[in-house]
Amino acid sequence: MLVIAIDGPVGSGKSTVAEAVAARLELEHLDSGAMYRAVALAALRRGLDVEQAPPSQMAEVAGDAIVDQDDPDLRMPAVGQVVSIVAAVPAVRAVLVQRQRDWIAAHGGGVVDGRDIGTVVFPDADVKVYLTASEDERARRRERDETAADVARRDRLDSTRAVSPLVVAEGAVVIDTTSRTVDDIVDEIVGLLGSTERQSGHR
Ligand code: CDP
Numbered sequence: 001m002l003v004i005a006i007d008g009p010v011g012s013g014k015s016t017v018a019e020a021v022a023a024r025l026e027l028e029h030l031d032s033g034a035m036y037r038a039v040a041l042a043a044l045r046r047g048l049d050v051e052q053a054p055p056s057q058m059a060e061v062a063g064d065a066i067v068d069q070d071d072p073d074l075r076m077p078a079v080g081q082v083v084s085i086v087a088a089v090p091a092v093r094a095v096l097v098q099r100q101r102d103w104i105a106a107h108g109g110g111v112v113d114g115r116d117i118g119t120v121v122f123p124d125a126d127v128k129v130y131l132t133a134s135e136d137e138r139a140r141r142r143e144r145d146e147t148a149a150d151v152a153r154r155d156r157l158d159s160t161r162a163v164s165p166l167v168v169a170e171g172a173v174v175i176d177t178t179s180r181t182v183d184d185i186v187d188e189i190v191g192l193l194g195s196t197e198r199q200s201g202h203r
Pocket residue numbers: 009010011012015032033034036037083084085087088113114115116117154158
């Protein structure tokens with residue numbers, strides 16, 4: 001089972017690159033951020049105050065939430081405003097991490113992007129990548145949906161939370177996407193897969 005883990009901050013290019021790597025390798029793509037967004041959206045629709053709701057209630061929402069990665073409502077500013085608060089709840093993470101592992105097992109592997117994929121969800125992934133880009137470029141990529149201040153706030157919350165903060169995973173290759181094409185980055189990631197195969201001498 002081949003698993004490629006792609007982590008990074010807001011606007012680093014994770015979803016675009018993950019989708020393109022999956023297409024190139026004919027693998028499935030799991031956008032774990034869409035899961036956290038789906039939980040945030042479901043909580044908002046239930047009228048929950050995500051900062052006050054008991055963790056057990058948030059975990060229940062996480063278990064029940066239907067995730068459609070392509071649902072445009074997941075990108076609503078209101079969801080972006082609360083998603084990092086929802087994602088900091090350990091009980092929510094426990095439920096979603098299990099759902100992510102189950103999804104990958106059911107699909108026989110895949111390309112997964114998020115914040116804790118290489119550190120927590122799939123620490124033994126075949127390839128681990130950490131994408132970055134300059135602050136200006138990341139804000140520019142998001143300017144249609146989020147202000148630069150909102151992007152910075154989400155990154156701060158994601159990097160400083162107690163459970164599964166965004167950090168570079170051990171063994172991850174850091175790739176700066178600032179002025180590179182998607183194709184070029186996909187080439188580099190697919191190339192990493194070749195080098196791990198050679199090193200371990202199998203597959
Ligand atoms: O906007 P962007 O595509 O960078 O974010 P996303 O991947 O849609 O993720 C939205 C939010 O979900 C993040 O800001 C994190 O708070 C949370 N998240 C997480 O905590 N762990 C993951 N593996 C993926 C997302």
